Amino acid sequence: MTDRFVHISHLTKRFGDHTAVRNVSFEVPRGSTLALLGPSGCGKTTILRCLAGLETPDGGTIEIAGIPVFDSAQRIDLMPEKRELGIVFQSYAVWPHMTVAENVAFPLKVRGMGKAERLERASRMLDIVGLKGFEHRSATLVSGGQQQRIALARALVAEPRLVLFDEALSNLDAQLREQMRLELRLLQERLGFTAIYVTHDQAEAFGLADTVVLMNQGAIETMGPARDVFRRPATPFVARFFGLNVLEATLLGRIEGTPYVEVALGAHLTTRARAGSGLVASVGDPVLACIRKEHVRVEQAPMPDSYAGTIEAASFLGVAEEYIVKIDEIAIRATRPAAGFARGDSVHVGMSPDDWIVLQPGETA
Amino acid sequence: MNTGAQGRFLQRALPIAGVTIGVLLIAGPFLATIIRSLLVWDGDSVAIEAGNFLRLFGDPRFVSAALNTLIAGSCTTILALLLGFSLAWLVARTDMPGRSWLETANLVPFFLSPYVGAISWIYLLAPHGGLLPWLARTYLGVSLEWLDIYSMGGVIFVLTLFYTPYVYLFVIGPLRQMDAALEDAARVHGASFWYTLSHITLPLVMPALLSAGLIVFVTSAGLFDVPLALASPRGIRFMPTEIFSMVQYPSDLGRAAAFGIVVLTVTIVLTLLQRRFIANRRFDTVTGKGYRPRQIRLRTGGKIAALTLEAVYVGGGVILPLVALLMVSFSKLWTGRFLWRTATTGNFEYVLTKYDLTRTAITNSLFLALVGATWGVALAVLQSYYLTRGNPKRRALVDALLSLPLGIPGIILGLGFLILAIRTPLYSTLTIILIAYIARFFPFATRTVTAMFLAINPELEQSARSAGASWLQTMRLIVLPLLRPALIAAWLMLFVIFIRELGATILLYAQGTETISVAMVVLSERSSGYVAALAVVQLVMLLAAFAIMRLTRTSMSQG
Ligand SMILES: Nc1ncnc2c1ncn2[C@@H]1O[C@H](COP(=O)(O)OP(=O)(O)OP(=O)(O)O)[C@@H](O)[C@H]1O
Ligand SMILES: [Mg+2]
Numbered sequence: 006m007t008d009r010f011v012h013i014s015h016l017t018k019r020f021g022d023h024t025a026v027r028n029v030s031f032e033v034p035r036g037s038t039l040a041l042l043g044p045s046g047c048g049k050t051t052i053l054r055c056l057a058g059l060e061t062p063d064g065g066t067i068e069i070a071g072i073p074v075f076d077s078a079q080r081i082d083l084m085p086e087k088r089e090l091g092i093v094f095q096s097y098a099v100w101p102h103m104t105v106a107e108n109v110a111f112p113l114k115v116r117g118m119g120k121a122e123r124l125e126r127a128s129r130m131l132d133i134v135g136l137k138g139f140e141h142r143s144a145t146l147v148s149g150g151q152q153q154r155i156a157l158a159r160a161l162v163a164e165p166r167l168v169l170f171d172e173a174l175s176n177l178d179a180q181l182r183e184q185m186r187l188e189l190r191l192l193q194e195r196l197g198f199t200a201i202y203v204t205h206d207q208a209e210a211f212g213l214a215d216t217v218v219l220m221n222q223g224a225i226e227t228m229g230p231a232r233d234v235f236r237r238p239a240t241p242f243v244a245r246f247f248g249l250n251v252l253e254a255t256l257l258g259r260i261e262g263t264p265y266v267e268v269a270l271g272a273h274l275t276t277r278a279r280a281g282s283g284l285v286a287s288v289g290d291p292v293l294a295c296i297r298k299e300h301v302r303v304e305q306a307p308m309p310d311s312y313a314g315t316i317e318a319a320s321f322l323g324v325a326e327e328y329i330v331k332i333d334e335i336a337i338r339a340t341r342p343a344a345g346f347a348r349g350d351s352v353h354v355g356m357s358p359d360d361w362i363v364l365q366p367g368e369t370a
Numbered sequence: 371m372n373t374g375a376q377g378r379f380l381q382r383a384l385p386i387a388g389v390t391i392g393v394l395l396i397a398g399p400f401l402a403t404i405i406r407s408l409l410v411w412d413g414d415s416v417a418i419e420a421g422n423f424l425r426l427f428g429d430p431r432f433v434s435a436a437l438n439t440l441i442a443g444s445c446t447t448i449l450a451l452l453l454g455f456s457l458a459w460l461v462a463r464t465d466m467p468g469r470s471w472l473e474t475a476n477l478v479p480f481f482l483s484p485y486v487g488a489i490s491w492i493y494l495l496a497p498h499g500g501l502l503p504w505l506a507r508t509y510l511g512v513s514l515e516w517l518d519i520y521s522m523g524g525v526i527f528v529l530t531l532f533y534t535p536y537v538y539l540f541v542i543g544p545l546r547q548m549d550a551a552l553e554d555a556a557r558v559h560g561a562s563f564w565y566t567l568s569h570i571t572l573p574l575v576m577p578a579l580l581s582a583g584l585i586v587f588v589t590s591a592g593l594f595d596v597p598l599a600l601a602s603p604r605g606i607r608f609m610p611t612e613i614f615s616m617v618q619y620p621s622d623l624g625r626a627a628a629f630g631i632v633v634l635t636v637t638i639v640l641t642l643l644q645r646r647f648i649a650n651r652r653f654d655t656v657t658g659k660g661y662r663p664r665q666i667r668l669r670t671g672g673k674i675a676a677l678t679l680e681a682v683y684v685g686g687g688v689i690l691p692l693v694a695l696l697m698v699s700f701s702k703l704w705t706g707r708f709l710w711r712t713a714t715t716g717n718f719e720y721v722l723t724k725y726d727l728t729r730t731a732i733t734n735s736l737f738l739a740l741v742g743a744t745w746g747v748a749l750a751v752l753q754s755y756y757l758t759r760g761n762p763k764r765r766a767l768v769d770a771l772l773s774l775p776l777g778i779p780g781i782i783l784g785l786g787f788l789i790l791a792i793r794t795p796l797y798s799t800l801t802i803i804l805i806a807y808i809a810r811f812f813p814f815a816t817r818t819v820t821a822m823f824l825a826i827n828p829e830l831e832q833s834a835r836s837a838g839a840s841w842l843q844t845m846r847l848i849v850l851p852l853l854r855p856a857l858i859a860a861w862l863m864l865f866v867i868f869i870r871e872l873g874a875t876i877l878l879y880a881q882g883t884e885t886i887s888v889a890m891v892v893l894s895e896r897s898s899g900y901v902a903a904l905a906v907v908q909l910v911m912l913l914a915a916f917a918i919m920r921l922t923r924t925s926m927s928q929g
Contacts, residue, residue, distance in 0.1 A: 054554075057554070058558070059557065059664075061667065084562070086560045086561055086562055088558070092558040095551075096549050098551035098555040100555075100570060100574075101574070111559055111561070115556075115560040115562075163560065
């Protein structure tokens with residue numbers, strides 16, 4: 006209990022008739038990192054803004070460091086400035102009428118720290134984010150990546166115990182983003198803050214977070230340790246969001262004593278597959294069979310558990326190639342190191358029963 | 371081949387002609403004023419010397435007029451900035467109830483006549499016979515007799531009501547477009563609401579506030595209407611009224627011209643300073659990314675405060691003056707309260723049908739506004755073409771020259787044209803008034819049209835030319851239709867300004883060329899009922915233009 010740093014429970018936020026956040030609950034342990042992941046418009050930013058006190062939720066409670074900052078029943082709603090957080094916005098929100106140092110020292114200034122001391126601390130923070138010597142520049146005269154670092158330094162300078170990031174890396178180019186991701190992890194270890202990242206980029210979520218919360222239309226679709234969420238998609242929505250092949254299938258039977266089932270895809274393709282959690286379908290019912298693109302092997306020669314197919318389309322992605330392979334009427338996407346197949350080539354497609362996962366079709370599917 | 375050469379000639383010559391006319395309209399009265407200020411008559415001989423200036427500076431009336439004008443201008447500027455920013459912020463950034471309606475209501479004073487506003491406030495707050503003191507005494511038992519509208523305070527009050535919309539218009543755009551994350555970041559990092567407002571929001575709109583402040587200062591200080599109504603009756607001197615009295619018999623045009631030069635110098639120096647200062651401090655506060663305009667939720671107390679401020683402003687600037695005006699215009703004899711028993715439409719009948727002066731004035735005003743607005747817009751189109759498509763090296767200079775009249779008081783320009791026309795056949799004609807109007811106000815139209823011109827991709831014209839259209843055809847079939855919204859807006863704005871103009875007209879009118887505003891001044895000695903009826907007639911014209919402007923704007927944004 007003591008290490009539960011952020012606790013959100015039954016959070017609901019409506020805009021007019023539109024419910025942007027629906028009964029959301031999760032907790033974040035002290036010093037750990039949580040990523041709020043989901044497609045555009047699913048309510049990630051709204052949750053973050055509720056946490057920061059920038060929106061007033063319609064129901065639920067929010068607790069930070071054991072202190073209720075919002076409680077709809079008890080009419081508690083702490084002002085944003087009383088919550089002692091740091092925040093980095095997607096637009097950076099670096100103030101153009103201040104110098105770099107003034108931007109970074111702002112949180113210290115409003116806390117009443119003397120000028121010399123706060124500039125000194127701002128300098129140290131700028132040093133940490135790699136902007137040494139930029140103190141007296143006008144904040145508008147630096148590049149996007151540098152503005153992002155200013156925003157980061159500003160969020161961290163007052164040593165808040167919780168830092169919120171709203172799409173903080175998405176405006177950077179790929180290389181810089183990679184670099185910042187690593188630096189952020191190091192910074193977090195060094196400064197020991199708890200972090201919540203909002204992102205719609207799965208690589209970012211997995212690269213940064215211990216726990217991932219995947220949102221769908223305002224509600225939590227699934228959450229858990231980053232690895233589990235990614236490896237074992239819980240629902241068809243999750244599978245689709247992570248880009249798995251999601252194929253309609255029919256349940257042929259369960260294999261007693263094992264976690265496997267037998268499914269049929271189309272007329273000729275039957276396979277054993279793992280049963281996903283919450284699979285309640287009975288024999289003959291429609292289900293969804295999912296497999297990760299990287300787990301679909303495409304070779305010239307036959308191999309175990311393989312089927313004959315034809316390349317329908319091929320696209321070159323640099324290191325890898327992506328294919329759409331047809332096995333009879335079923336189209337499956339596959340990613341593999343460049344092999345040079347072209348449209349119309351006859352190939353063999355291998356898919357191991359352990360890589361298949363069978364899910365219950367839901368309303369969200 | 372011949373037509374091709376002709377077309378090319380027109381394409382070059384017409385915009386240059388527009389610019390030349392504009393420059394002449396400004397340079398003419400300007401030079402006339404300078405020259406006249408240096409001429410001193412001694413009997414029949416004329417000398418060029420500084421005598422006018424020496425006599426002016428030695429005159430205690432000049433000192434008190436200049437001082438009063440500075441005080442009124444500064445106070446008005448500060449109050450209008452406070453009020454205009456507050457109202458714009460409430461409308462643009464909060465969930466104040468009724469703000470879509472108030473957004474328009476806040477702009478109404480912009481379209482009304484300050485002279486009429488001042489006389490309405492006389493009806494409301496004159497120490498003897500004012501409506502409000504009577505109401506306060508009768509219903510609240512409070513004495514308001516100490517409130518005297520004929521005072522420096524009264525001038526500042528009425529000026530503030532009329533100049534607040536300038537500030538409002540300048541800052542509402544930046545406030546709307548500002549990335550709300552700039553303020554949110556301050557709140558999350560520990561700043562209170564008020565600290566954020568004063569240290570983040572306010573500095574970010576400071577460039578707009580400074581521009582607005584300068585315009586309000588120079589135009590409010592130069593306004594003739596309000597001091598004439600509220601200060602002259604008590605002998606409180608102001609720059610515009612002082613120049614006016616210098617031109618009256620026994621006139622001293624030399625000294626008036628010297629005064630004019632002093633005012634022109636101050637105005638131009640301030641304008642240039644502002645240009646330099648603003649150029650260095652324009653912030654890009656619109657990031658576009660992750661931006662969502664956010665409304666600040668007011669609590670009950672905040673809502674009450676906001677609506678009170680709106681009530682004071684819209685009440686003081688629109689509703690109370692309107693009510694007082696209607697009451698007086700329907701009263702046989704105004705005694706400070708409205709009596710249904712003696713209500714009459716006689717004032718309107720008299721003003722509209724019986725009295726030659728007012729009938730002529732109405733016709734003259736309509737003629738000046740209709741013809742003047744049309745010429746002004748035509749000039750603006752040609753100038754805007756030059757400013758956006760003409761010689762790039764000269765554009766900046768031409769732009770600076772052509773915007774000079776923006777800050778020049780009407781009475782100073784009127785004086786310049788008076789000096790120019792005084793011994794010519796133009797003297798005491800409607801034509802000279804028309805020319806003065808266009809000279810003083812065409813930059814407003816040019817600004818509006820230029821802004822729209824900038825938004826039109828030149829490729830639209832180029833493709834019409836490639837398709838075989840001549841320059842004139844391209845203008846007629848492509849450019850003018852695209853400019854239409856700006857043309858309508860500019861035309862209506864000039865119409866409104868010309869219908870209520872007083873400062874320039876008062877020096878140029880003669881018997882037979884009175885305008886509505888002049889007729890009100892002339893009649894103000896005689897009957898408040900006639901004045902009020904005339905003011906209502908003028909108001910109807912102004913509000914009609916305002917309504918058309920709003921309607922065309924909504925239909926434009928929908929279409
Ligand atoms: N102030 C507001 N007024 C009305 N609707 C809003 C407001 N803020 C958010 N919404 C709506 O709530 C929903 C959730 O928005 P939110 O910004 O939280 O999504 P998001 O997950 O952050 O999306 P994105 O990835 O595009 O940033 C959206 O449908 C949005 O249109
Ligand atoms: Mg978002």
